[in-house]
Amino acid sequence: MTTVRALLRLVAANNWEVHQMDVHNAFLHGDLRKEVYIKLPQGFTFSSPNKLPRLHKALYGLRQALRCWYEKLSTALAKAGFVQSYSDYSLFTYTRGSVEIRVLVYVDDLVVCGNDSEAIHKFKKYLGECFHMKDLGKLKYFLGIEIARNKEGFMLTQRKYALDIVSETGLLGSRPAATPMEQNHHLASGTSPFIPEPASYRRLVGRLIYLANTRPDLSYSVHILSQFMQKLRERHMDAALCVVLYLKGTAGQGILLSSRSNLQLSVYCDADWGMCPLSRRSLTAYVALLGGSPISWKTKKQKVVSQSSCEAEYRAMSIATREIMWLRQLLKDLGFQPNGPSRLICDIKSALYIATNPVFHERTKHIEIDCHRVRDSINSGVLTTAHIGTKEQLADLLTKALGKVQFSNLMSKLGVCNLHAPF
Structure with a gap:
């Protein structure tokens, strides 16, 4: 996700085009290099009862499927002149003269950006010849992240995802909280009764972890809540619900990747x-x-x-x-x-x-x-x-629970804003 944010920041600064493509049945494109045999499902018979059919192509559910697909895709990109990044193997770059193209891969989703519209069009046509691709047009929704672009840059939010969390916990009609966690919480040394079934808590924290991809204001809260997965107490669950109440009032909040040079x-x-x-x-x-x-x-x-x-x-x-x-x-x-x-x-x-x-x-x-x-x-x-100074330290937002005034002050300086907040 850091690579995604860094790429979009550079795209905004250089005023590049950015598109998204999706691969249909990505894992079916992979070629198996190892011998893999399958057991026939119930109702199917084989001519020789002592033999099993051998796979020649990758299927969904195979451990090798993801690796085979990645090898197939990286080979096709290498033939097109792309160079794989050693900093992030999912990043591929193409540079020929004044033409710059960048491709970021996440399983079967591809983000394509560059400074030449014609070169991008040719590259997308080349991918369509290699695989069964779907051109999704300009980048608007990627990995559950809503991406809005204007002259100021890219706005990354997860509003729908946040509202789904609030709705799932049944707190849509509750009063929002001003901060995600109260000050001096002492959750690690709590003595409230244990909760025997922590499944709902674990699911909630897992969803909050993914929501933190565009919400640095949740980083500290998620870190604290993640420590109580095994021995959950009632107070820990109350603290997690407090984060949900905070989401209720800030569902449209996200980060702005500025277009400044x-x-x-x-x-x-x-x-x-x-x-x-x-x-x-x-x-x-x-x-x-x-x-x-x-x-x-x-x-x-x-x-x-x-x-x-x-x-x-x-x-x-x-x-x-x-x-x-x-x-x-x-x-x-x-x-x-x-x-x-x-x-x-x-x-x-x-x-x-x-x-x-x-x-x-x-x-x-x-x-x-x-x-x-x-x-x-x-x-x-x-x-x-x-x-x-300590009051101007932006990382202070990620190390402790702050009061409403200091919390809001650091949030504004960090570049976190609410796209759907009233003026």
Whole structure:
């Protein structure tokens, strides 16, 4: 999904055309390379009772079907002159002179974009000759994500999906909540009664996880709720329903991928020290902005216990640096060469001092070596660091439950807006 958002951000900035194609019965196009035998269904007979029929083509339900289809498609794209990206194997690029075409594949759905209408038309005709394809026209709906385009850029929402969640829980007539989770919730140390059947909770959290593809405001809530899949209490279910009530009032909310030409990569990272009352591990979060539009975000618990807030923040910077390195390579594969270093923005000065000053050995001698990639990236000119106040830290939205005022303030700065909200 990060690749999808990054691609659409570049398409908006370059004013490219973007189309969508669908493959009919995609898995039936694959050719099997291994011997696979099938058992005949009840009611069918074979001439030799001691023999089984062997498959020559892939079928739905086979473990090899997806791989065979992908091999068939990638071979056809390679013959057309496309080059596969090493950053994301589902991305294929074509560059010939001034013609630029990008293809993003998700099973049987293809997003095709480029700067030449005639070249795109020829390529779609070529795909139609290779496979049984359906041209869906301009990109409007992809993987459950509603995509609207105007002069300001792309608006990505999952309004129908969100309303389905609210309807399924029976809360369409309830009063909406202002924030997805209340402050100081203490859900990890709750003592409310256990719920014996957590199936509905697991389904709800699973749907919220997918909804977070266009909703960075749900990242923290989904992270917290996902920890109680095995031992579910009544309070955990109430917290999940509170998120649904928040969706009730913000169903049309999504992210705006701006069409501005500025494509500076900036990453905000933050850490909440010792957040988990059970393991005392810190919470790491980052959000990556490409030209002011969010394309990547994540909330995750750190693997080890940090001994100070400075150490927790430094580990968060290391995780964000890994994302920066991958995003820079992805943007390069997409045809955009980042000019100059990317910005890594943090709100704790001591962590910034450690990243730029190797003299702080006493504070960092127990930290794993891989965390010091931040320092190496700074020295190589890949990124620069900057300090920001805590109230302006966008990643703060992904590390803790905030009040209504601060929550709304950070949401507006992050580029999250409601397409269906009244003026």
